[in-house]
Amino acid sequence: KSEVFTFGETMVLFQPEQMLPLEYIHQFPKKIGGAESNVAIGLTRLGHSVTWFSKLGNDPFGRFVLKSIRGEGVDVSSCLLTDEAPTGLLFKEQLSPEDMNVYYYRKGSAASLMQPVELDAGAIAAARILHISGITPALSDSALATVMEAIEIAKRNGTMIVFDPNLRLKLWSAEQAKKTFNEIAANADVILPGLDEGQLMTGETDVEAVAKALAGDSDKIIVIKLGDKGAYLYSNNLKVYVEGFSVDRIVDPVGAGDGFAAGVISGLLSEEPMEQTVRRANAIGAMVVGVSGDIEGLPTFEAVERFMKPAGANRD
Numbered sequence: 001k002s003e004v005f006t007f008g009e010t011m012v013l014f015q016p017e018q019m020l021p022l023e024y025i026h027q028f029p030k031k032i033g034g035a036e037s038n039v040a041i042g043l044t045r046l047g048h049s050v051t052w053f054s055k056l057g058n059d060p061f062g063r064f065v066l067k068s069i070r071g072e073g074v075d076v077s078s079c080l081l082t083d084e085a086p087t088g089l090l091f092k093e094q095l096s097p098e099d100m101n102v103y104y105y106r107k108g109s110a111a112s113l114m115q116p117v118e119l120d121a122g123a124i125a126a127a128r129i130l131h132i133s134g135i136t137p138a139l140s141d142s143a144l145a146t147v148m149e150a151i152e153i154a155k156r157n158g159t160m161i162v163f164d165p166n167l168r169l170k171l172w173s174a175e176q177a178k179k180t181f182n183e184i185a186a187n188a189d190v191i192l193p194g195l196d197e198g199q200l201m202t203g204e205t206d207v208e209a210v211a212k213a214l215a216g217d218s219d220k221i222i223v224i225k226l227g228d229k230g231a232y233l234y235s236n237n238l239k240v241y242v243e244g245f246s247v248d249r250i251v252d253p254v255g256a257g258d259g260f261a262a263g264v265i266s267g268l269l270s271e272e273p274m275e276q277t278v279r280r281a282n283a284i285g286a287m288v289v290g291v292s293g294d295i296e297g298l299p300t301f302e303a304v305e306r307f308m309k310p311a312g313a314n315r316d
């Protein structure tokens with residue numbers, strides 16, 4: 001059984017190599033795109049065992065997604081292929097290094113048909129951490145029910161719940177997202193929002209006030225992502241800004257949050273001090289934005305350790 005269980009939708013991602021409006025793009029390298037599988041792959045690179053669950057179309061794209069994720073060493077054995085609906089697709093459009101648009105072709109996709117009974121309850125019970133992303137509950141009512149069922153199973157079995165809100169306003173309204181995020185957050189042990197997501201969830205503005213409101217009276221750990229500034233860690237015994245790493249050139253800003261989540265989950269599994277965990281998560285986020293694609297820049301444990309050393313520290 002795997003240390004971590006995660007689930008969600010992974011689409012075929014068509015990511016042009018040129019910075020042009022999509023109308024003028026004629027060739028599309030075919031990749032995969034999905035926040036939860038990014039986290040799963042990030043974790044396998046760091047040396048952990050992960051199960052990823054989804055429902056895919058029984059079509060060439062579904063098989064491509066499954067093979068790609070399996071090829072990264074993630075356990076996909078409980079995934080389902082269905083004839084009922086196709087695999088979702090996603091096109092990226094990059095107009096400048098920091099201006100990226102996405103176009104979804106995922107409504108009614110196979111993943112949106114996932115049902116609570118399709119979850120591998122035994123795998124969630126056996127895992128140490130359940131990773132929940134706020135994208136999955138936005139896919140459909142049955143996907144929302146599947147998220148709530150996964151949380152129930154984790155609660156019953158003492159599996160720690162890590163929640164990354166991953167707000168996607170193309171999928172639902174801010175009001176709907178806020179309500180569901182807060183329901184999930186109430187059950188989570190660790191919450192990893194961006195500042196905008198934390199502000200939406202709490203109605204607070206300041207980083208520290210957002211974290212305090214999210215934690216309430218509980219002993220939840222809150223880590224607020226702050227882009228190039230790093231992150232703010234709020235726990236019972238430690239409230240501290242953890243500085244980010246500088247990036248020479250931002251190539252692709254998407255996927256940093258997923259790499260960050262993989263870093264936090266890895267540190268939780270290793271039971272290392274939280275500040276060190278967030279530092280490594282910052283390093284992974286910084287490494288990801290320097291590489292095109294969501295998974296290409298996800299480092300191995302050794303690579304992130306090297307990256308975190310001050311310049312020159314490797315030389316004899």
Ligand code: ATP
Nearest residue numbers: 225226227228230245247254255256257282285286
């Ligand atoms: P995503 O775009 O993947 O949804 P996000 O909005 O969830 O990301 P960000 O705050 O953009 O989260 O990035 C996550 C983490 O990655 C940050 O907390 C930081 O540690 C690192 N990071 C992101 N951008 C940069 C950057 N430009 N320079 C250095 N580190 C960065």
